[in-house]
Amino acid sequence: MEIINRIDETRKFVGEYKRNGALGLVPTMGYLHEGHISLIKKSVEECRHTAVSIFVNPMQFASTEDLAAYPKDEEGDLRKCRDAGVDMVFMPEVGEMYPEGSTVYVDEDVIRRQLCGRDRPGHFRGVLTVVAKLFNIIQPDVAYFGAKDFQQAVLIKRMVRDLDFLLEIKVLPTYREADGLAMSSRNKYLTADERKQAVALNESLKLAEAVFEDGEKDVGKIRNAVYSQVSEAPLGEIVYIEILDAYDLSPIERINRPAVVAMAVRFGRARLIDNTVLGDFLWEN
Amino acid sequence: MEIINRIDETRKFVGEYKRNGALGLVPTMGYLHEGHISLIKKSVEECRHTAVSIFVNPMQFASTEDLAAYPKDEEGDLRKCRDAGVDMVFMPEVGEMYPEGSTVYVDEDVIRRQLCGRDRPGHFRGVLTVVAKLFNIIQPDVAYFGAKDFQQAVLIKRMVRDLDFLLEIKVLPTYREADGLAMSSRNKYLTADERKQAVALNESLKLAEAVFEDGEKDVGKIRNAVYSQVSEAPLGEIVYIEILDAYDLSPIERINRPAVVAMAVRFGRARLIDNTVLGDFLWEN
Numbered sequence: 143m144e145i146i147n148r149i150d151e152t153r154k155f156v157g158e159y160k161r162n163g164a165l166g167l168v169p170t171m172g173y174l175h176e177g178h179i180s181l182i183k184k185s186v187e188e189c190r191h192t193a194v195s196i197f198v199n200p201m202q203f204a205s206t207e208d209l210a211a212y213p214k215d216e217e218g219d220l221r222k223c224r225d226a227g228v229d230m231v232f233m234p235e236v237g238e239m240y241p242e243g244s245t246v247y248v249d250e251d252v253i254r255r256q257l258c259g260r261d262r263p264g265h266f267r268g269v270l271t272v273v274a275k276l277f278n279i280i281q282p283d284v285a286y287f288g289a290k291d292f293q294q295a296v297l298i299k300r301m302v303r304d305l306d307f308l309l310e311i312k313v314l315p316t317y318r319e320a321d322g323l324a325m326s327s328r329n330k331y332l333t334a335d336e337r338k339q340a341v342a343l344n345e346s347l348k349l350a351e352a353v354f355e356d357g358e359k360d361v362g363k364i365r366n367a368v369y370s371q372v373s374e375a376p377l378g379e380i381v382y383i384e385i386l387d388a389y390d391l392s393p394i395e396r397i398n399r400p401a402v403v404a405m406a407v408r409f410g411r412a413r414l415i416d417n418t419v420l421g422d423f424l425w426e427n
Numbered sequence: 428m429e430i431i432n433r434i435d436e437t438r439k440f441v442g443e444y445k446r447n448g449a450l451g452l453v454p455t456m457g458y459l460h461e462g463h464i465s466l467i468k469k470s471v472e473e474c475r476h477t478a479v480s481i482f483v484n485p486m487q488f489a490s491t492e493d494l495a496a497y498p499k500d501e502e503g504d505l506r507k508c509r510d511a512g513v514d515m516v517f518m519p520e521v522g523e524m525y526p527e528g529s530t531v532y533v534d535e536d537v538i539r540r541q542l543c544g545r546d547r548p549g550h551f552r553g554v555l556t557v558v559a560k561l562f563n564i565i566q567p568d569v570a571y572f573g574a575k576d577f578q579q580a581v582l583i584k585r586m587v588r589d590l591d592f593l594l595e596i597k598v599l600p601t602y603r604e605a606d607g608l609a610m611s612s613r614n615k616y617l618t619a620d621e622r623k624q625a626v627a628l629n630e631s632l633k634l635a636e637a638v639f640e641d642g643e644k645d646v647g648k649i650r651n652a653v654y655s656q657v658s659e660a661p662l663g664e665i666v667y668i669e670i671l672d673a674y675d676l677s678p679i680e681r682i683n684r685p686a687v688v689a690m691a692v693r694f695g696r697a698r699l700i701d702n703t704v705l706g707d708f709l710w711e712n
Contacts, residue, residue: 149591153593241588243675244588244589245535245536245537245538245585245589246533246534246535246555246582246585246586246588246589246590247533247534247535247536247589248531248532248533248590249531249532249534250530250531250532251530251532252530253530270531271590274590275589275590275591278590278591278592278593279591281593297531300530300531301531303526303529303531304529304530304531304532304560305531305533305556305559305560305563306434306560306563306564307563308438308563308566390528
Protein backbone atom coordinates (compact mmCIF):
# COMPACT_ATOMS: atom_id res chain seq x y z
CA MET A 143 0.00 0.00 0.00
CA GLU A 144 1.36 3.38 -1.04
CA ILE A 145 1.24 6.15 1.56
CA ILE A 146 1.52 9.49 -0.19
CA ASN A 147 1.71 13.02 1.18
CA ARG A 148 2.34 15.03 -1.96
CA ILE A 149 -0.04 15.78 -4.80
CA ASP A 150 2.58 15.34 -7.53
CA GLU A 151 3.50 11.91 -6.16
CA THR A 152 -0.06 10.67 -6.54
CA ARG A 153 0.04 11.40 -10.28
CA LYS A 154 2.21 8.48 -11.36
CA PHE A 155 0.27 5.88 -9.36
CA VAL A 156 -3.05 7.29 -10.52
CA GLY A 157 -1.95 7.02 -14.15
CA GLU A 158 -0.92 3.41 -13.68
CA TYR A 159 -4.04 2.49 -11.72
CA LYS A 160 -6.33 3.96 -14.33
CA ARG A 161 -4.62 2.06 -17.12
CA ASN A 162 -5.42 -1.16 -15.23
CA GLY A 163 -9.13 -0.51 -14.69
CA ALA A 164 -11.55 1.43 -12.52
CA LEU A 165 -10.15 3.51 -9.66
CA GLY A 166 -12.30 4.01 -6.57
CA LEU A 167 -11.85 6.84 -4.06
CA VAL A 168 -13.09 7.02 -0.48
CA PRO A 169 -12.50 10.55 0.86
CA THR A 170 -12.30 10.65 4.66
CA MET A 171 -11.13 12.82 7.54
CA GLY A 172 -9.53 9.78 9.18
CA TYR A 173 -10.30 8.16 12.55
CA LEU A 174 -11.89 5.45 10.46
CA HIS A 175 -14.88 3.56 11.83
CA GLU A 176 -16.92 0.70 10.41
CA GLY A 177 -18.94 3.13 8.31
CA HIS A 178 -15.77 4.21 6.48
CA ILE A 179 -14.63 0.60 6.23
CA SER A 180 -17.92 -0.38 4.60
CA LEU A 181 -17.28 2.26 1.91
CA ILE A 182 -13.68 1.11 1.46
CA LYS A 183 -14.70 -2.53 1.19
CA LYS A 184 -17.31 -1.67 -1.40
CA SER A 185 -14.70 0.16 -3.46
CA VAL A 186 -12.20 -2.69 -3.16
CA GLU A 187 -14.94 -5.08 -4.26
CA GLU A 188 -16.09 -2.99 -7.23
CA CYS A 189 -12.90 -1.30 -8.47
CA ARG A 190 -9.56 -2.57 -9.72
CA HIS A 191 -7.76 -0.12 -7.41
CA THR A 192 -8.87 1.85 -4.36
CA ALA A 193 -7.49 5.09 -2.96
CA VAL A 194 -8.45 6.48 0.44
CA SER A 195 -7.77 10.10 1.33
CA ILE A 196 -7.28 11.10 4.95
CA PHE A 197 -7.39 14.85 5.39
CA VAL A 198 -9.01 16.90 8.13
CA ASN A 199 -10.01 19.79 5.90
CA PRO A 200 -9.70 23.09 7.77
CA MET A 201 -11.77 24.90 5.14
CA GLN A 202 -14.93 23.08 6.21
CA PHE A 203 -14.58 24.01 9.89
CA ALA A 204 -15.58 27.41 11.29
CA SER A 205 -13.15 28.97 13.75
CA THR A 206 -15.55 28.07 16.58
CA GLU A 207 -15.70 24.40 15.62
CA ASP A 208 -13.76 21.29 16.60
CA LEU A 209 -10.93 21.33 14.03
CA ALA A 210 -8.15 21.18 16.62
CA ALA A 211 -9.93 18.53 18.67
CA TYR A 212 -10.95 16.33 15.74
CA PRO A 213 -9.84 12.82 16.70
CA LYS A 214 -6.85 11.26 14.96
CA ASP A 215 -5.47 7.73 14.76
CA GLU A 216 -3.02 7.59 11.89
CA GLU A 217 -1.58 4.21 12.76
CA GLY A 218 -4.98 2.58 13.22
CA ASP A 219 -6.27 4.16 10.00
CA LEU A 220 -3.36 2.84 7.96
CA ARG A 221 -3.73 -0.63 9.42
CA LYS A 222 -7.45 -0.66 8.61
CA CYS A 223 -6.79 0.50 5.05
CA ARG A 224 -4.10 -2.12 4.56
CA ASP A 225 -6.37 -4.85 5.95
CA ALA A 226 -9.17 -3.79 3.63
CA GLY A 227 -6.97 -4.02 0.52
CA VAL A 228 -6.48 -0.31 -0.22
CA ASP A 229 -3.80 0.49 -2.84
CA MET A 230 -3.05 4.09 -1.93
CA VAL A 231 -3.62 6.31 1.07
CA PHE A 232 -3.31 10.01 0.27
CA MET A 233 -2.71 11.97 3.47
CA PRO A 234 -1.44 15.47 2.67
CA GLU A 235 -0.51 18.22 5.11
CA VAL A 236 -2.67 21.35 5.12
CA GLY A 237 0.03 23.37 3.33
CA GLU A 238 0.09 20.87 0.49
CA MET A 239 -3.66 21.19 -0.08
CA TYR A 240 -3.91 24.93 0.60
CA PRO A 241 -0.64 26.64 -0.31
CA GLU A 242 -0.40 30.28 0.69
CA GLY A 243 -2.61 32.46 -1.48
CA SER A 244 -5.21 29.78 -2.28
CA THR A 245 -8.27 31.79 -3.24
CA VAL A 246 -10.36 29.73 -5.68
CA TYR A 247 -13.26 27.70 -4.33
CA VAL A 248 -16.32 25.73 -5.32
CA ASP A 249 -19.65 26.65 -3.79
CA GLU A 250 -23.39 26.37 -4.21
CA ASP A 251 -26.08 28.80 -3.21
CA VAL A 252 -29.38 26.97 -2.79
CA ILE A 253 -29.07 23.46 -1.35
CA ARG A 254 -26.21 24.43 0.92
CA ARG A 255 -28.41 26.96 2.76
CA GLN A 256 -30.64 24.21 4.19
CA LEU A 257 -30.02 21.93 7.19
CA CYS A 258 -26.38 22.05 8.30
CA GLY A 259 -25.75 25.10 6.12
CA ARG A 260 -27.74 27.21 8.59
CA ASP A 261 -25.46 26.88 11.58
CA ARG A 262 -22.36 26.00 9.49
CA PRO A 263 -22.49 28.70 6.78
CA GLY A 264 -19.06 28.10 5.19
CA HIS A 265 -19.06 24.34 5.72
CA PHE A 266 -20.16 23.15 2.29
CA ARG A 267 -17.91 25.56 0.43
CA GLY A 268 -15.07 23.81 2.24
CA VAL A 269 -16.47 20.37 1.49
CA LEU A 270 -17.10 21.02 -2.21
CA THR A 271 -13.71 22.67 -2.68
CA VAL A 272 -11.73 19.87 -1.07
CA VAL A 273 -13.73 17.17 -2.83
CA ALA A 274 -13.23 18.90 -6.21
CA LYS A 275 -9.50 19.01 -5.45
CA LEU A 276 -9.46 15.33 -4.49
CA PHE A 277 -11.36 14.41 -7.66
CA ASN A 278 -8.76 16.28 -9.73
CA ILE A 279 -5.83 14.83 -7.81
CA ILE A 280 -6.97 11.19 -7.68
CA GLN A 281 -9.16 11.20 -10.82
CA PRO A 282 -11.35 8.37 -9.57
CA ASP A 283 -13.90 6.59 -11.72
CA VAL A 284 -16.12 6.07 -8.69
CA ALA A 285 -16.19 7.92 -5.36
CA TYR A 286 -17.95 6.56 -2.28
CA PHE A 287 -19.77 8.59 0.37
CA GLY A 288 -21.97 7.68 3.34
CA ALA A 289 -25.66 8.57 3.52
CA LYS A 290 -25.25 9.87 7.08
CA ASP A 291 -23.93 13.09 5.55
CA PHE A 292 -27.06 13.39 3.45
CA GLN A 293 -26.76 17.05 2.49
CA GLN A 294 -23.08 16.56 1.63
CA ALA A 295 -23.97 13.65 -0.65
CA VAL A 296 -26.71 15.65 -2.41
CA LEU A 297 -24.29 18.55 -2.93
CA ILE A 298 -21.45 16.38 -4.19
CA LYS A 299 -23.76 14.67 -6.65
CA ARG A 300 -24.94 18.10 -7.77
CA MET A 301 -21.34 19.30 -8.14
CA VAL A 302 -20.44 16.30 -10.27
CA ARG A 303 -23.41 17.05 -12.52
CA ASP A 304 -23.03 20.84 -12.66
CA LEU A 305 -19.24 20.89 -13.17
CA ASP A 306 -19.25 17.80 -15.43
CA PHE A 307 -16.86 15.68 -13.43
CA LEU A 308 -16.44 12.37 -15.22
CA LEU A 309 -17.05 9.96 -12.37
CA GLU A 310 -19.79 8.14 -10.55
CA ILE A 311 -20.87 8.95 -7.00
CA LYS A 312 -22.08 6.05 -4.89
CA VAL A 313 -23.83 6.76 -1.62
CA LEU A 314 -23.99 3.82 0.80
CA PRO A 315 -26.35 3.38 3.77
CA THR A 316 -25.48 4.79 7.16
CA TYR A 317 -23.59 2.32 9.32
CA ARG A 318 -24.97 2.05 12.84
CA GLU A 319 -23.96 0.78 16.26
CA ALA A 320 -25.96 -2.15 17.69
CA ASP A 321 -28.39 0.25 19.41
CA GLY A 322 -28.90 2.27 16.21
CA LEU A 323 -26.59 5.27 16.79
CA ALA A 324 -25.12 6.34 13.45
CA MET A 325 -21.37 5.79 13.40
CA SER A 326 -19.38 9.00 13.49
CA SER A 327 -15.87 9.97 14.50
CA ARG A 328 -17.53 12.57 16.71
CA ASN A 329 -19.26 9.90 18.83
CA LYS A 330 -15.92 9.78 20.65
CA TYR A 331 -16.81 13.14 22.24
CA LEU A 332 -19.86 11.66 24.02
CA THR A 333 -19.87 11.00 27.76
CA ALA A 334 -21.47 7.73 28.91
CA ASP A 335 -24.78 9.45 29.68
CA GLU A 336 -24.79 11.37 26.41
CA ARG A 337 -23.96 8.19 24.54
CA LYS A 338 -27.02 6.46 26.02
CA GLN A 339 -29.35 9.32 25.15
CA ALA A 340 -27.90 9.85 21.67
CA VAL A 341 -29.87 6.84 20.50
CA ALA A 342 -32.84 9.24 20.48
CA LEU A 343 -31.86 10.43 16.98
CA ASN A 344 -32.30 7.05 15.37
CA GLU A 345 -35.30 6.20 17.52
CA SER A 346 -37.08 9.33 16.36
CA LEU A 347 -36.27 8.52 12.72
CA LYS A 348 -37.75 5.07 13.16
CA LEU A 349 -40.85 6.73 14.61
CA ALA A 350 -41.04 8.98 11.51
CA GLU A 351 -40.86 5.89 9.31
CA ALA A 352 -43.61 4.20 11.28
CA VAL A 353 -45.90 7.24 11.21
CA PHE A 354 -45.29 7.62 7.45
CA GLU A 355 -45.98 3.92 6.85
CA ASP A 356 -49.27 4.37 8.71
CA GLY A 357 -50.28 6.87 6.02
CA GLU A 358 -49.32 10.23 7.49
CA LYS A 359 -48.10 12.57 4.72
CA ASP A 360 -48.26 15.88 6.55
CA VAL A 361 -44.75 17.20 7.13
CA GLY A 362 -45.73 19.31 10.14
CA LYS A 363 -47.29 16.37 11.93
CA ILE A 364 -44.43 13.99 11.27
CA ARG A 365 -41.93 16.64 12.30
CA ASN A 366 -43.81 17.25 15.56
CA ALA A 367 -43.72 13.54 16.40
CA VAL A 368 -39.97 13.42 15.72
CA TYR A 369 -39.37 16.60 17.70
CA SER A 370 -41.24 15.26 20.75
CA GLN A 371 -39.28 12.04 20.67
CA VAL A 372 -35.87 13.75 20.47
CA SER A 373 -36.88 16.20 23.17
CA GLU A 374 -37.17 13.28 25.59
CA ALA A 375 -33.35 13.11 25.67
CA PRO A 376 -32.62 15.84 28.26
CA LEU A 377 -28.91 16.12 27.36
CA GLY A 378 -29.69 16.75 23.69
CA GLU A 379 -30.02 20.26 22.27
CA ILE A 380 -31.85 20.25 18.94
CA VAL A 381 -30.05 22.28 16.25
CA TYR A 382 -32.61 21.45 13.58
CA ILE A 383 -35.13 18.81 12.59
CA GLU A 384 -36.34 19.22 9.02
CA ILE A 385 -38.28 17.26 6.45
CA LEU A 386 -37.36 18.26 2.89
CA ASP A 387 -37.54 16.96 -0.66
CA ALA A 388 -34.89 14.22 -0.76
CA TYR A 389 -33.55 15.13 -4.20
CA ASP A 390 -33.06 18.88 -3.95
CA LEU A 391 -33.71 19.63 -0.26
CA SER A 392 -36.47 22.08 -1.09
CA PRO A 393 -39.14 22.72 1.57
CA ILE A 394 -42.33 20.69 1.33
CA GLU A 395 -45.61 20.56 3.22
CA ARG A 396 -46.80 17.11 2.19
CA ILE A 397 -44.84 14.02 1.23
CA ASN A 398 -45.77 13.27 -2.37
CA ARG A 399 -42.29 12.17 -3.42
CA PRO A 400 -39.29 10.94 -1.41
CA ALA A 401 -38.54 13.17 1.57
CA VAL A 402 -35.57 13.23 3.90
CA VAL A 403 -36.04 13.59 7.63
CA ALA A 404 -32.77 15.16 8.78
CA MET A 405 -31.60 16.40 12.12
CA ALA A 406 -28.65 17.79 14.02
CA VAL A 407 -28.62 17.46 17.78
CA ARG A 408 -25.90 18.64 20.08
CA PHE A 409 -24.89 16.43 23.01
CA GLY A 410 -22.22 18.26 24.99
CA ARG A 411 -19.23 18.73 22.67
CA ALA A 412 -20.67 16.46 19.97
CA ARG A 413 -22.86 17.84 17.20
CA LEU A 414 -24.51 14.68 15.85
CA ILE A 415 -26.47 14.34 12.62
CA ASP A 416 -28.70 11.61 11.30
CA ASN A 417 -31.42 11.13 8.69
CA THR A 418 -33.76 8.75 6.97
CA VAL A 419 -35.68 8.92 3.72
CA LEU A 420 -39.43 8.41 3.59
CA GLY A 421 -40.60 6.96 0.29
CA ASP A 422 -38.82 5.07 -2.48
CA PHE A 423 -35.58 6.92 -2.97
CA LEU A 424 -32.73 6.12 -5.32
CA TRP A 425 -29.46 8.03 -5.13
CA GLU A 426 -29.02 7.24 -8.81
CA ASN A 427 -32.00 9.42 -9.81
CA MET B 428 -13.51 17.57 -37.98
CA GLU B 429 -16.10 16.49 -35.43
CA ILE B 430 -18.81 19.02 -34.58
CA ILE B 431 -20.34 18.08 -31.27
CA ASN B 432 -23.22 19.60 -29.33
CA ARG B 433 -23.64 17.17 -26.48
CA ILE B 434 -21.36 16.62 -23.51
CA ASP B 435 -21.70 12.84 -23.54
CA GLU B 436 -20.75 12.71 -27.22
CA THR B 437 -17.43 14.44 -26.53
CA ARG B 438 -16.43 11.67 -24.14
CA LYS B 439 -15.64 8.96 -26.68
CA PHE B 440 -13.54 11.26 -28.89
CA VAL B 441 -11.72 12.69 -25.89
CA GLY B 442 -10.81 9.19 -24.71
CA GLU B 443 -9.46 8.29 -28.12
CA TYR B 444 -7.58 11.58 -28.54
CA LYS B 445 -5.89 11.26 -25.17
CA ARG B 446 -4.73 7.73 -25.91
CA ASN B 447 -2.94 9.12 -29.00
CA GLY B 448 -1.09 11.96 -27.29
CA ALA B 449 -1.57 15.48 -25.92
CA LEU B 450 -4.97 17.13 -26.34
CA GLY B 451 -5.11 20.93 -26.65
CA LEU B 452 -8.20 23.04 -25.94
CA VAL B 453 -8.95 26.56 -27.10
CA PRO B 454 -12.08 27.81 -25.31
CA THR B 455 -13.84 30.61 -27.23
CA MET B 456 -17.14 32.45 -27.50
CA GLY B 457 -16.96 32.17 -31.29
CA TYR B 458 -16.85 34.94 -33.92
CA LEU B 459 -13.25 33.88 -34.28
CA HIS B 460 -10.62 36.48 -35.21
CA GLU B 461 -6.91 36.17 -35.85
CA GLY B 462 -6.22 36.25 -32.12
CA HIS B 463 -8.25 33.08 -31.65
CA ILE B 464 -6.67 31.56 -34.75
CA SER B 465 -3.18 32.19 -33.34
CA LEU B 466 -4.17 30.19 -30.23
CA ILE B 467 -5.67 27.42 -32.34
CA LYS B 468 -2.60 27.21 -34.59
CA LYS B 469 -0.34 27.02 -31.55
CA SER B 470 -2.38 24.14 -30.17
CA VAL B 471 -2.40 22.31 -33.52
CA GLU B 472 1.37 22.77 -33.68
CA GLU B 473 2.04 21.59 -30.13
CA CYS B 474 -0.63 18.95 -29.49
CA ARG B 475 -1.56 15.68 -31.19
CA HIS B 476 -5.23 16.74 -31.20
CA THR B 477 -6.96 20.08 -30.80
CA ALA B 478 -10.47 20.84 -29.59
CA VAL B 479 -12.09 24.27 -29.85
CA SER B 480 -15.14 25.14 -27.81
CA ILE B 481 -17.58 27.77 -29.06
CA PHE B 482 -20.02 28.82 -26.38
CA VAL B 483 -21.34 32.27 -25.53
CA ASN B 484 -21.56 31.69 -21.81
CA PRO B 485 -24.58 33.48 -20.35
CA MET B 486 -23.25 33.07 -16.81
CA GLN B 487 -20.45 35.56 -17.45
CA PHE B 488 -22.77 38.29 -18.73
CA ALA B 489 -24.78 40.56 -16.43
CA SER B 490 -28.38 41.18 -17.44
CA THR B 491 -27.39 44.69 -18.60
CA GLU B 492 -24.60 43.42 -20.85
CA ASP B 493 -24.36 42.43 -24.51
CA LEU B 494 -25.22 38.72 -24.34
CA ALA B 495 -28.06 38.91 -26.87
CA ALA B 496 -26.04 41.13 -29.22
CA TYR B 497 -22.81 39.15 -29.00
CA PRO B 498 -21.73 38.60 -32.63
CA LYS B 499 -22.05 35.13 -34.13
CA ASP B 500 -20.69 33.52 -37.32
CA GLU B 501 -21.08 29.78 -36.95
CA GLU B 502 -20.29 28.98 -40.57
CA GLY B 503 -17.19 31.18 -40.66
CA ASP B 504 -16.00 29.81 -37.31
CA LEU B 505 -16.29 26.21 -38.45
CA ARG B 506 -14.46 26.96 -41.71
CA LYS B 507 -11.62 28.66 -39.82
CA CYS B 508 -11.36 25.73 -37.41
CA ARG B 509 -11.32 23.24 -40.26
CA ASP B 510 -8.66 25.26 -42.11
CA ALA B 511 -6.51 25.42 -38.97
CA GLY B 512 -6.56 21.63 -38.50
CA VAL B 513 -8.90 21.39 -35.50
CA ASP B 514 -10.12 17.86 -34.66
CA MET B 515 -13.23 18.68 -32.67
CA VAL B 516 -15.46 21.71 -32.25
CA PHE B 517 -17.64 21.54 -29.16
CA MET B 518 -20.56 23.93 -29.50
CA PRO B 519 -23.27 23.12 -26.96
CA GLU B 520 -26.60 24.87 -26.45
CA VAL B 521 -27.11 26.77 -23.19
CA GLY B 522 -29.45 24.07 -21.85
CA GLU B 523 -26.76 21.44 -22.34
CA MET B 524 -24.22 23.40 -20.29
CA TYR B 525 -26.67 24.72 -17.69
CA PRO B 526 -29.55 22.28 -17.26
CA GLU B 527 -32.38 23.51 -15.08
CA GLY B 528 -31.37 23.65 -11.44
CA SER B 529 -27.65 24.18 -12.01
CA THR B 530 -26.47 25.71 -8.77
CA VAL B 531 -22.80 24.79 -8.26
CA TYR B 532 -20.16 27.30 -9.32
CA VAL B 533 -16.47 28.09 -9.08
CA ASP B 534 -15.44 31.50 -7.78
CA GLU B 535 -12.59 33.46 -6.27
CA ASP B 536 -12.72 36.32 -3.82
CA VAL B 537 -9.53 38.38 -4.11
CA ILE B 538 -8.16 38.70 -7.64
CA ARG B 539 -11.61 38.81 -9.20
CA ARG B 540 -12.46 41.99 -7.30
CA GLN B 541 -9.85 44.02 -9.22
CA LEU B 542 -10.08 45.54 -12.72
CA CYS B 543 -13.03 44.12 -14.68
CA GLY B 544 -14.44 42.59 -11.48
CA ARG B 545 -15.44 46.08 -10.31
CA ASP B 546 -17.98 46.87 -12.99
CA ARG B 547 -18.65 43.21 -13.88
CA PRO B 548 -19.12 41.68 -10.39
CA GLY B 549 -20.39 38.23 -11.41
CA HIS B 550 -18.28 37.98 -14.56
CA PHE B 551 -15.41 35.86 -13.31
CA ARG B 552 -17.66 33.44 -11.45
CA GLY B 553 -19.20 32.76 -14.85
CA VAL B 554 -15.79 32.47 -16.52
CA LEU B 555 -14.29 30.14 -13.91
CA THR B 556 -17.39 27.95 -13.79
CA VAL B 557 -17.62 27.47 -17.54
CA VAL B 558 -13.87 26.91 -17.90
CA ALA B 559 -13.92 24.33 -15.08
CA LYS B 560 -16.79 22.60 -16.89
CA LEU B 561 -14.90 22.67 -20.21
CA PHE B 562 -11.78 21.28 -18.54
CA ASN B 563 -13.83 18.41 -17.12
CA ILE B 564 -15.67 17.79 -20.39
CA ILE B 565 -12.69 17.97 -22.76
CA GLN B 566 -9.95 16.95 -20.31
CA PRO B 567 -7.22 18.81 -22.20
CA ASP B 568 -3.53 18.43 -21.42
CA VAL B 569 -2.98 22.05 -22.47
CA ALA B 570 -5.45 24.94 -22.69
CA TYR B 571 -4.69 28.16 -24.57
CA PHE B 572 -5.81 31.65 -23.61
CA GLY B 573 -5.00 35.13 -24.91
CA ALA B 574 -3.16 37.75 -22.85
CA LYS B 575 -5.70 40.42 -23.80
CA ASP B 576 -7.97 38.97 -21.11
CA PHE B 577 -5.21 39.37 -18.55
CA GLN B 578 -7.29 39.07 -15.40
CA GLN B 579 -9.08 36.06 -16.83
CA ALA B 580 -5.74 34.38 -17.55
CA VAL B 581 -4.46 35.08 -14.01
CA LEU B 582 -7.67 33.68 -12.52
CA ILE B 583 -7.69 30.57 -14.69
CA LYS B 584 -4.08 29.83 -13.82
CA ARG B 585 -4.99 30.30 -10.17
CA MET B 586 -7.98 27.98 -10.52
CA VAL B 587 -5.84 25.27 -12.10
CA ARG B 588 -3.41 25.54 -9.20
CA ASP B 589 -5.97 25.84 -6.39
CA LEU B 590 -8.32 23.11 -7.64
CA ASP B 591 -5.46 20.86 -8.84
CA PHE B 592 -6.57 20.53 -12.44
CA LEU B 593 -4.03 18.34 -14.22
CA LEU B 594 -3.28 20.49 -17.26
CA GLU B 595 -1.05 23.27 -18.45
CA ILE B 596 -2.30 26.79 -19.18
CA LYS B 597 -0.54 28.66 -21.97
CA VAL B 598 -1.15 32.37 -22.37
CA LEU B 599 -0.21 33.80 -25.76
CA PRO B 600 0.41 37.46 -26.64
CA THR B 601 -2.43 39.74 -27.64
CA TYR B 602 -3.02 39.79 -31.37
CA ARG B 603 -3.39 43.29 -32.80
CA GLU B 604 -4.68 45.04 -35.92
CA ALA B 605 -2.10 46.87 -38.05
CA ASP B 606 -2.69 50.10 -36.08
CA GLY B 607 -2.29 48.35 -32.74
CA LEU B 608 -5.92 47.86 -31.67
CA ALA B 609 -6.21 44.59 -29.77
CA MET B 610 -8.35 42.10 -31.68
CA SER B 611 -11.71 41.46 -30.06
CA SER B 612 -15.06 40.19 -31.25
CA ARG B 613 -16.48 43.36 -29.72
CA ASN B 614 -14.54 45.61 -32.13
CA LYS B 615 -17.44 44.89 -34.46
CA TYR B 616 -19.60 47.22 -32.35
CA LEU B 617 -17.36 50.24 -33.15
CA THR B 618 -18.50 52.97 -35.54
CA ALA B 619 -15.87 54.28 -37.97
CA ASP B 620 -15.04 57.24 -35.72
CA GLU B 621 -14.89 55.08 -32.58
CA ARG B 622 -12.70 52.57 -34.41
CA LYS B 623 -10.17 55.31 -35.23
CA GLN B 624 -10.06 56.62 -31.68
CA ALA B 625 -9.92 53.15 -30.09
CA VAL B 626 -6.25 52.98 -31.02
CA ALA B 627 -5.75 55.25 -27.98
CA LEU B 628 -5.72 52.18 -25.70
CA ASN B 629 -2.67 50.63 -27.29
CA GLU B 630 -0.99 54.02 -27.83
CA SER B 631 -1.28 54.78 -24.12
CA LEU B 632 0.17 51.37 -23.24
CA LYS B 633 3.13 52.05 -25.51
CA LEU B 634 3.56 55.37 -23.71
CA ALA B 635 3.57 53.52 -20.36
CA GLU B 636 6.26 51.18 -21.68
CA ALA B 637 8.38 54.13 -22.86
CA VAL B 638 8.04 56.02 -19.58
CA PHE B 639 8.91 52.84 -17.64
CA GLU B 640 11.93 52.16 -19.88
CA ASP B 641 13.08 55.72 -19.14
CA GLY B 642 13.31 54.75 -15.48
CA GLU B 643 9.99 55.83 -14.04
CA LYS B 644 8.85 53.37 -11.34
CA ASP B 645 6.14 55.44 -9.68
CA VAL B 646 2.74 53.91 -10.37
CA GLY B 647 0.86 57.18 -9.88
CA LYS B 648 2.99 59.02 -12.42
CA ILE B 649 2.82 56.29 -15.06
CA ARG B 650 -0.92 55.98 -14.55
CA ASN B 651 -1.38 59.75 -14.96
CA ALA B 652 0.51 59.69 -18.25
CA VAL B 653 -1.63 56.80 -19.51
CA TYR B 654 -4.82 58.48 -18.33
CA SER B 655 -3.98 61.72 -20.14
CA GLN B 656 -3.26 59.90 -23.36
CA VAL B 657 -6.51 57.90 -23.31
CA SER B 658 -8.46 61.03 -22.39
CA GLU B 659 -7.47 62.53 -25.73
CA ALA B 660 -9.95 60.17 -27.44
CA PRO B 661 -13.19 62.15 -26.95
CA LEU B 662 -15.47 59.20 -27.77
CA GLY B 663 -13.84 57.01 -25.13
CA GLU B 664 -15.21 56.73 -21.60
CA ILE B 665 -12.64 55.34 -19.20
CA VAL B 666 -13.99 52.52 -17.01
CA TYR B 667 -10.66 51.95 -15.26
CA ILE B 668 -6.94 52.32 -15.76
CA GLU B 669 -4.92 50.42 -13.17
CA ILE B 670 -1.35 49.34 -12.59
CA LEU B 671 -1.15 46.23 -10.39
CA ASP B 672 1.24 43.41 -9.54
CA ALA B 673 1.22 41.22 -12.64
CA TYR B 674 1.17 37.91 -10.76
CA ASP B 675 -1.59 38.43 -8.21
CA LEU B 676 -3.15 41.78 -9.25
CA SER B 677 -2.47 43.27 -5.82
CA PRO B 678 -2.19 47.10 -5.61
CA ILE B 679 1.33 48.56 -5.75
CA GLU B 680 2.81 52.04 -5.49
CA ARG B 681 6.18 51.42 -7.12
CA ILE B 682 7.18 48.92 -9.79
CA ASN B 683 9.72 46.62 -8.18
CA ARG B 684 8.53 43.48 -9.90
CA PRO B 685 6.48 42.91 -13.05
CA ALA B 686 3.36 45.08 -13.15
CA VAL B 687 0.39 45.03 -15.48
CA VAL B 688 -1.06 48.22 -16.90
CA ALA B 689 -4.67 47.31 -17.59
CA MET B 690 -7.60 49.34 -18.80
CA ALA B 691 -11.21 49.17 -19.88
CA VAL B 692 -12.57 51.97 -22.04
CA ARG B 693 -16.07 52.20 -23.40
CA PHE B 694 -16.57 53.44 -26.97
CA GLY B 695 -20.30 53.57 -27.63
CA ARG B 696 -21.63 50.01 -27.32
CA ALA B 697 -18.14 48.50 -27.11
CA ARG B 698 -16.41 47.98 -23.79
CA LEU B 699 -12.79 47.45 -24.85
CA ILE B 700 -9.95 46.15 -22.69
CA ASP B 701 -6.21 46.09 -23.22
CA ASN B 702 -3.05 45.71 -21.17
CA THR B 703 0.72 45.47 -21.19
CA VAL B 704 3.22 44.21 -18.65
CA LEU B 705 6.09 46.38 -17.45
CA GLY B 706 9.13 44.33 -16.43
CA ASP B 707 10.24 40.79 -17.19
CA PHE B 708 7.13 38.71 -16.85
CA LEU B 709 6.69 35.00 -17.40
CA TRP B 710 3.24 33.43 -17.35
CA GLU B 711 4.93 30.21 -16.28
CA ASN B 712 5.97 31.68 -12.90
